[in-house]
Amino acid sequence: MRIEGSHVLLTGASSGIGAALATELTSRGAKVVGVSRRGDVRADLADAADRARAWDEALARLDRVDILINNAGVGLYQPSWRAPDDLVRRMFEVNFFAALDLTRRAVPPMRERRQGLVVNVASIASKVTLPWFTLYSASKAALEAHTRGLRIELRGSGVGAMLVCPGYVKTKFQASVLAGEVPPRLAHAKQFASTPEKVARAVADGIERGARTVLVPTVAGWGFVAASKVLPKLIDARMAAMMEDDDD
Numbered sequence: 001m002r003i004e005g006s007h008v009l010l011t012g013a014s015s016g017i018g019a020a021l022a023t024e025l026t027s028r029g030a031k032v033v034g035v036s037r038r039g040d041v042r043a044d045l046a047d048a049a050d051r052a053r054a055w056d057e058a059l060a061r062l063d064r065v066d067i068l069i070n071n072a073g074v075g076l077y078q079p080s081w082r083a084p085d086d087l088v089r090r091m092f093e094v095n096f097f098a099a100l101d102l103t104r105r106a107v108p109p110m111r112e113r114r115q116g117l118v119v120n121v122a123s124i125a126s127k128v129t130l131p132w133f134t135l136y137s138a139s140k141a142a143l144e145a146h147t148r149g150l151r152i153e154l155r156g157s158g159v160g161a162m163l164v165c166p167g168y169v170k171t172k173f174q175a176s177v178l179a180g181e182v183p184p185r186l187a188h189a190k191q192f193a194s195t196p197e198k199v200a201r202a203v204a205d206g207i208e209r210g211a212r213t214v215l216v217p218t219v220a221g222w223g224f225v226a227a228s229k230v231l232p233k234l235i236d237a238r239m240a241a242m243m244e245d246d247d248d
């Protein structure tokens, strides 16, 4: 899909990957409107009424949406068996239901024009469940399943769907979780994280070449996914070790 001249609705453009993506897409000639609590269009995407208002406001500014990028997301570092229900539901609202809601608004006019793209920013956690992030992984796995099915539903319509699965990225994401704290060993791994600019370039390149899935970092990301399928016990053990305290 051509970025130059396209009109883009981007959620979560106020920080991290979304902010880098807004800069990247604008530099490639797109008109971008960001939607988030601190965005061009302000909305709490966990709230259905706010989402409806934000869609109308963004559409009024853009006139049409050629590319919808569902990037806003939030995490929750709590064991699945004791995470508070209200926080779990809030996370699913932002990570899954907001993306579904905006997609359902964006797709019918895209189908009429026989052109458009939905980009969903999931995570490597949608492909390999991260135990410090079990329910976050579940929300992103739901988003991945929706993206895969949507692509097939829309086959032949001129409208596509692309999945983005970043690994660890240097943003405020870990500090913005709804509750809990990053395991210490994982915090140390931040030095190996990708930059948001690298993810933004990979997403923009993926849009332009019509990619199905964009993993960043590509080789290490697919290697990790493959290892989790071929050597599941080993990967489970390595992830359990990541959750131990440093002095264990």
Ligand SMILES: NC(=O)c1ccc[n+]([C@@H]2O[C@H](COP(=O)([O-])OP(=O)(O)OC[C@H]3O[C@@H](n4cnc5c(N)ncnc54)[C@H](OP(=O)(O)O)[C@@H]3O)[C@@H](O)[C@H]2O)c1
Residues within 6 Å of the ligand: 011, 012, 013, 014, 015, 016, 017, 018, 035, 036, 037, 038, 039, 043, 044, 045, 046, 071, 072, 073, 074, 094, 121, 122, 123, 124, 165, 166, 167, 168, 169, 170, 171, 172, 173, 174, 176
């Ligand atoms: N960083 C990573 O390691 C990593 C890895 C894999 C996937 N991801 C995914 O990448 C996406 C972007 O994350 P990031 O790393 O760039 O994190 P970030 O810097 O924390 O940015 C998150 C964005 O989501 C928006 N957002 C969060 N809750 C919202 C709500 N209730 N309503 C509206 N907007 C909301 C925030 O905007 P406001 O605060 O203005 O509302 C912000 O712009 C997320 O979907 C995340 O799950 C991140």
